[in-house]
Amino acid sequence: MEHGYFGGYLLVNYVARPLEFHCTMPVKPSRAQELLYGPTIDDFVCGEQIAKALTMKAKLTPQVVLTDCSAVLALSLVSKLPVAYLATSPDAEKCEQMRIPVSMGHCVKHLDAPEYRVDVPEQSDFTQQEFAELVQGIAPSFDLAEPFQRIVEALYEAHPVTRAA
Amino acid sequence: MIRNHQTTQPSSDTRSSSTNWAGITFSDRHCLSQGDLESAATVSFQATGWQGNLDRPPAVEINSAEIEQFDVPVIAIRLQSKLPTTVGFQLPEAASQILDAPAPAATPPHKPLPSSPPKSRTGPAGKRTRIRPPEDLVKLEDRLFFVLQPPLESLVASSHMAFPFPPFPYQMDGVAFLFPRETAILADEMGLGKTMQAITSVRMLLRAAQIRNVLFVCPKPLVTNWVREFALWAPEIPVKVIEGDSATRQWIWKQHNSPVRIANYELLMRDKHLLDDPDTHFDLVILDEAQRIKNRNSTTAQITRSLPRSRSWALTGTPIENSIEDLINIFEFLSPGYLRDDMHLKSIREATRDHVLRRTKDKVLADMPPKMYRDEELELTSAQFDSYRVAESDGVVQLTQMGETLTIQHVFELVLRLKQICNFDPPTGASCKLERLEADMEEIAASGRKAIVFSQWVDTLEKIAAPLERFGPMQYHGRIPSKKRDAVIQQFREDPSKHVILMSYGAGSVGLNLQFCEYVFLFDRWWNPAVEDQAINRAHRIGAAGPVTVTRMMAAGTIEQRIHEVLEEKRTLFNELFADSAAPRQMGLRREEIFGLFNLSIPPAKKHVA
Numbered sequence: 001m002e003h004g005y006f007g008g009y010l011l012v013n014y015v016a017r018p019l020e021f022h023c024t025m026p027v028k029p030s031r032a033q034e035l036l037y038g039p040t041i042d043d044f045v046c047g048e049q050i051a052k053a054l055t056m057k058a059k060l061t062p063q064v065v066l067t068d069c070s071a072v073l074a075l076s077l078v079s080k081l082p083v084a085y086l087a088t089s090p091d092a093e094k095c096e097q098m099r100i101p102v103s104m105g106h107c108v109k110h111l112d113a114p115e116y117r118v119d120v121p122e123q124s125d126f127t128q129q130e131f132a133e134l135v136q137g138i139a140p141s142f143d144l145a146e147p148f149q150r151i152v153e154a155l156y157e158a159h160p161v162t163r164a165a
Numbered sequence: 166m167i168r169n170h171q172t173t174q175p176s177s178d179t180r181s182s183s184t185n186w187a188g189i190t191f192s193d194r195h196c197l198s199q200g201d202l203e204s205a206a207t208v209s210f211q212a213t214g215w216q217g218n219l220d221r222p223p224a225v226e227i228n229s230a231e232i233e234q235f236d237v238p239v240i241a242i243r244l245q246s247k248l249p250t251t252v253g254f255q256l257p258e259a260a261s262q263i264l265d266a267p268a269p270a271a272t273p274p275h276k277p278l279p280s281s282p283p284k285s286r287t288g289p290a291g292k293r294t295r296i297r298p299p300e301d302l303v304k305l306e307d308r309l310f311f312v313l314q315p316p317l318e319s320l321v322a323s324s325h326m327a328f329p330f331p332p333f334p335y336q337m338d339g340v341a342f343l344f345p346r347e348t349a350i351l352a353d354e355m356g357l358g359k360t361m362q363a364i365t366s367v368r369m370l371l372r373a374a375q376i377r378n379v380l381f382v383c384p385k386p387l388v389t390n391w392v393r394e395f396a397l398w399a400p401e402i403p404v405k406v407i408e409g410d411s412a413t414r415q416w417i418w419k420q421h422n423s424p425v426r427i428a429n430y431e432l433l434m435r436d437k438h439l440l441d442d443p444d445t446h447f448d449l450v451i452l453d454e455a456q457r458i459k460n461r462n463s464t465t466a467q468i469t470r471s472l473p474r475s476r477s478w479a480l481t482g483t484p485i486e487n488s489i490e491d492l493i494n495i496f497e498f499l500s501p502g503y504l505r506d507d508m509h510l511k512s513i514r515e516a517t518r519d520h521v522l523r524r525t526k527d528k529v530l531a532d533m534p535p536k537m538y539r540d541e542e543l544e545l546t547s548a549q550f551d552s553y554r555v556a557e558s559d560g561v562v563q564l565t566q567m568g569e570t571l572t573i574q575h576v577f578e579l580v581l582r583l584k585q586i587c588n589f590d591p592p593t594g595a596s597c598k599l600e601r602l603e604a605d606m607e608e609i610a611a612s613g614r615k616a617i618v619f620s621q622w623v624d625t626l627e628k629i630a631a632p633l634e635r636f637g638p639m640q641y642h643g644r645i646p647s648k649k650r651d652a653v654i655q656q657f658r659e660d661p662s663k664h665v666i667l668m669s670y671g672a673g674s675v676g677l678n679l680q681f682c683e684y685v686f687l688f689d690r691w692w693n694p695a696v697e698d699q700a701i702n703r704a705h706r707i708g709a710a711g712p713v714t715v716t717r718m719m720a721a722g723t724i725e726q727r728i729h730e731v732l733e734e735k736r737t738l739f740n741e742l743f744a745d746s747a748a749p750r751q752m753g754l755r756r757e758e759i760f761g762l763f764n765l766s767i768p769p770a771k772k773h774v775a
Contacts, residue, residue: 007249013258015323016315022253032242053248059255141322146293146315154312157298158252158305 004028006159007050008151011060015139016147022054023158040074047074055081063134064126066118068148073108073121082126084111084118088145116144254306256313294318294337299346300519311345324372329397332361333707335529340366342522347476348499350455352523355482355699356680356706357530360394363451363480368399371424376448376476378421382469383453385429386672389651391453392427407432415439421446430457433468440472447474455479456695458498459491470498482702483695484521489513496520526705534712536705540729542721545587546595553586553723561763576759580724587720588625588689598688598718599632605716609684610636610664615657616684618667619700621691626667629688637662642669654679668703670696679703685715690725694732727762 004026011020029037029045037044051072055065056079065075065083075083085108107122113135120126138144293316298308314320317337321328332340339362343349353359370376383391388406395404407417407428417426418439428436439445450472452458458466477499485491492513493504499520504513526533545553560579564571589596602618609616620626623642630638639657641650650672657663658681666679670691682704691697705713719725 007251009253010313012315016319017258017323018256018313018315019258020253020255021309021313022251024249024251027249036242049249053251054253056248057251057253139319139323141319142315146319150313150315153295154309157308157312 005045005050006155007046007054008155009051009054009058010147010151010154011058011062012147014137014142016142018150020058020060021154022057023155024050024053026159042069042071043074046071047076048078051075051083052078055079064131066144068145070119073119076121076124082120082124082130084120084124084126084131086116086118086144088148254309256310292318292334292337294334294341296341296344302345317341317344320369324369326365326368326372328365332365333358333529335524336362336365339522339524340369343478344369346478346520348478348503348520350479350481350484350495350499350517350521352481352484352521354523354525355702357524357526358707359480359482360391360453361398363453363478364395364398367425367449367451368402370449371402378423378447379425379449379451380447380472380474381425381427381451381453382430382433383427384457385431386647386650387453388427388429390677395425407436418442418445430465434464437468437471440468445473447472449476449478450474451478451480452498453480455481455495455498456483456486456491459486459494461490461494461497466494466498470501482699484523486693486695492517530707533707534705534709536701536713536715539714539716541601541716541718542726543597543601543718545720545723546590546597546600548593548595549586549590549597549720552590552592553583553720556582556586557724557763564763573759576763580728580762583724584689585622585625587723587725588620588622589628594628596628597720599629601718602629602686602688603632605684605686606633606636606665613661614664614684615682616665616686617673617679617682617700617704618665618686618688619670619673619697620667620688621670622689623669625688626669629667633665633667636664639663639666640668641666642672645672668700670700673700673703677703678706678708680706680708681710683709683711683713685713687715687717690717690719690728690732692728692732697732724762731762 005024005028006026007024009020009022010018012018027045027050029041033044034041046069051065051067052075055062055075062081065072065081066086067073067075067083068086068088070085073083073085075081108119109122109124111118111120111126111128111131113132116131116135118131135144295316296311296314298311302308302311315323317340336358339351339353339359343351343362343366351359351362353362367376367379371379381391388408392404392406395402402425403423404425404427405417405420405423407414407426409417414432414436417423418436419442420426421444433440450469452469458469460466479495479499481495484495489510490506493506496504496517504516508516526536544550557579560582564575564579567575585591588598606616618626618629620629623644626640626642630640637660639653641653645653653666654677657666658679666673666682680703685701685704687697687700691700701713701715705715717729719729
């Protein structure tokens, strides 16, 4: 956190192969922003700023934007791309549920598919059926949570300073 | 006592007034609201009947004051709306994605907090092998290309790459090591499957279109082994063996579109002039048994260094056979000048850390059957003892008398003569080792098991064959034509009446899979422990049927025992080099040690070259 927020965005195909990668420079909210956005500061920085910048920059249009950071659900406030929160570990899920989704006014709905459960903003057009089709369409060896690890490692490569953080 | 309650009422009269009675002053100079009066001005008093004025409500006076008007300063805080700066790139596969236009699944914007390991779809047992970029890869985009690749298991599955057997996790680590590297030494201990790891890496690089033509160079006896392994692990890849007459070989050398070609070291020397063709270029050259180029000035080393190529890999179970120079010279092929002779061992170890991968069986194969050593110190027969004593004393006398003309070759000659006597007494043919071997073979054959006997001399092997006839001995050495060798191995493997195979270290120590043998006999000892290890590991390798018993025969109180002590010391030194601690020492058999076998001192004139 010392260096602010970093955002990474990896587009993969149905067999988990990487197609496109983007990352942001460090983003650190100002004191005024922290005061004025209050508890929604993460939503603003991660969803409306970082996620928006990354998705706008990508040349390929994704079927869905998955995130392991619930604050990114606020992307739905500023973008038409479907966005869904995927808990990548039981711990992460517990931790995230304590604070999400502030901007959404606690209005999320759950979508279920075999082996996966995601949260989407209540007003999202991304449907249960679309999610089920997505999961059905990916390769059996593709774990949807796995690419997040790649993103973390790529950010460490791109921003060596984060190692010390 | 009667208690009356009187509630004050606001007066319409706005004049100021005050009433004083019974010591209480009512003042209406305060501006009271209706509510204030109703709640606060409740008065309790004692009615006496003579104070009629008490029924009159108090007068309330209200004063109005002008509020001073002033401007409130407003500070505007601009909230940043500019989006963060991003950097990014498309990977090669994205092009086909755009053309084919299937909508990709996308993964997330992300806040890079240290994350817990994600849950595995394949459960906790599902290993994920990640490809890491080599340390010398500088360009960020190139590094990210590897970092962003999915786990190897996922790549393999999505490529529909079938394996005849599930690879061991450490083998996947080996593939992940080779795949991104332009220069690499896979130095796994013998028997861990370097062949499979190299073939799988080549297979993946070919599928990823990162390479198009590969040249394997191996010792001649191993060519058929490589062809067989390719058929097993990568049946879809066409493999061409460079062989035949000169015209045929020339034609094959010019087949630049052949994905995989296999040549042997000897042939490379013959076809050197064909490799000078400017159109000849290999995307990858792999040297099997790369210790063959440990001598920098050898023709083999020079030719391999001259091969035009983009990537260079070396496979060897013994990157260091004698001294650290062996490793430096292999690096001359990989990356000329990267290591220098004057570098300290610590610097070499640091410099090679990212280029050399070495694993040993005891580290990676917890369920590998054990390997048990049995050092048999045998008493020479009386005939052998007499011959030995005469040869040694006469030999030492001769060496001593040579003075300054004494060379290391002279010492070697005496060593060899004495070792031969330890095997067989020249005049009588008596042999304490053979007696013991026959006894052991009785037991092995009775239990239906098989054994390998190694010797450095073919003559010795042939002498052993006759007395062991009842055990169906097979022979595999330099006097067996190359074309017949595969048939020998096959018969030994399949024929239950064949209980023993007699092998020379030279022909049988590399590339053969004899894991169905549970006994190995070292009839005599090789100079180098690495070569002995290679020989032993023909049997002690993946798929071994059970524990492997290695019997090291040596004649007690002879030169063999002294050599054994030196070999043990060398083995210890080799292990130190690849350990994380303890700086390695000189690996080679020092000249002093060789002369010391007979308590000889080095002639003064020779000392400067020691």
